[in-house]
Amino acid sequence: MDKDPVIQITGVRKYFRDVKAVDGIDLSIPQGEFLALLGPNGAGKTTLVEMIEGLQKPDTGEILIMNRHWKGNEHFLRRILGISLQETRFIDKLTTSETLRLFASFYGIGEGRIEEILELVRLQDKRKAYTVNLSGGQRQRLALGIALMNSPSILLLDEPTSGLDPNGRREIWDILLDLKKNEHTTMILTTHYMEEASFLCDRIVIMDKGKILALGTLEELLTVNQSDEIIEFIVDGDPETLNLNNYPWFKKLNWDPYRKKVTLLVTEILQALPDILDRADPDNHKIIGLECRKMTLDDLFVSLTGRRLTD
Ligand SMILES: Nc1ncnc2c1ncn2[C@@H]1O[C@H](COP(=O)(O)OP(=O)(O)OP(=O)(O)O)[C@@H](O)[C@H]1O
Ligand SMILES: [Mg+2]
Structure with missing residues (x-):
């Protein structure tokens, strides 16, 4: 400085x-x-x-x-x-x-x-x-x-x-x-x-x-988390049972049980999407409202604390 x-x-x-x-x-x-x-x-x-x-x-x-x-x-x-x-x-x-x-x-x-x-x-x-x-x-x-x-x-x-x-x-x-x-x-x-x-x-x-x-x-x-991208979706059922954490693109999963919303931190959206859709079976894991985007300050906050800044 x-x-x-x-x-x-x-x-x-x-x-x-x-x-x-x-x-x-x-x-x-x-x-x-x-x-x-x-x-x-x-x-x-x-x-x-x-x-x-x-x-x-x-x-x-x-x-x-x-x-x-x-x-x-x-x-x-x-x-x-x-x-x-x-x-x-x-x-x-x-x-x-x-x-x-x-x-x-x-x-x-x-x-x-x-x-x-x-x-x-x-x-x-x-x-x-x-x-x-x-x-x-x-x-x-x-x-x-x-x-x-x-x-x-x-x-x-x-x-x-x-x-x-x-x-x-x-x-x-x-x-x-x-x-x-x-x-x-x-x-x-x-x-x-x-x-x-x-x-x-x-x-x-x-x-x-x-x-x-x-x-x-x-x-x-x-840019500290430059490589990170976000995939968000609403899912019925427990997202842990999707077993996403073994994929090479997986970085972090946050789960908001009230909104049934999963926020996934991934290295590459294009790699992750097919695997997620593959894991989601319509009987147990119905996925709706899927959204992809670059990391924002809000996402950074969630990834640091597990919570949203404002609700
Ligand atoms: N005089 C006090 N006596 C006891 N606890 C206090 C006192 N002042 C603050 N705290 C506690 O310290 C913590 C931090 O409070 P602080 O007011 O600094 O937070 P803040 O970030 O300004 O929150 P907000 O966004 O709600 O204004 C809180 O848990 C609060 O309850
Ligand atoms: Mg204050």
Whole structure:
């Protein structure tokens, strides 16, 4: 990596009694990088981000931001960090601009910035609306606006688009893409959405159970398993009795018993298909909805964890 890391995480652990929320994470984030923490519920994303934000302390390990620890550097780090928490509560009886004004006053920032933020997060026509009357997407944009108030060089966004419909999500993405043009801004974003991670971020960290399972650009993540292809189908009966695992093309089989869906990782679709069809006898293994494709991030997640990212 040619740039010095802006955030350096070494051997960080955080346990809550027997829950290993974050279980030994090492991560180095260079300046200007947009990084996604992608993982299912309970993966440890919020706990990790909140430790970077100085809101929680690691049990062990070290987090350095611009070569500084939180201890003794709170004032400096608060100034350069922009934070949006997983859940933001606003004061209902304040309007959008009054809310921004309140945060501007915390930072000692002048009125001019409020207009800039309203424009940046596209809430100009909601400046006089009470926060209680904002839509979900507008609330998330206001939370983003607050995070951007102090023109942070490091932005930490915990699920900035969760619960939004594709339009609402797209509006947030547009704002973040604009920020990305400024190559000094470093961003960490947590998400359940694979499209979000792949569309916005330079590198993706796949997390589960407090650990990093994979890390890289989308391309790197998918080409590590370059030779792998996917065959999916619905089958009546136990797929293990198809005895597919002795074929040379076989790599892995995942079985979702609720959907009766088999996801097969194979080296070569064209080799595998005739064998699968050969094994499927209509009495015991009726196969429907057969689908073939190249590996996606979702497939990678399933092959790493045995589960889907979102259901
Ligand atoms: N203060 C706490 N006390 C006890 N357990 C906690 C605490 N905070 C988090 N946990 C547990 O640690 C694990 C990781 O939680 P965390 O909130 O970091 O996950 P997450 O990846 O952000 O999940 P989500 O996608 O649902 O937001 C979970 O099992 C959670 O129940
Ligand atoms: Mg979370």
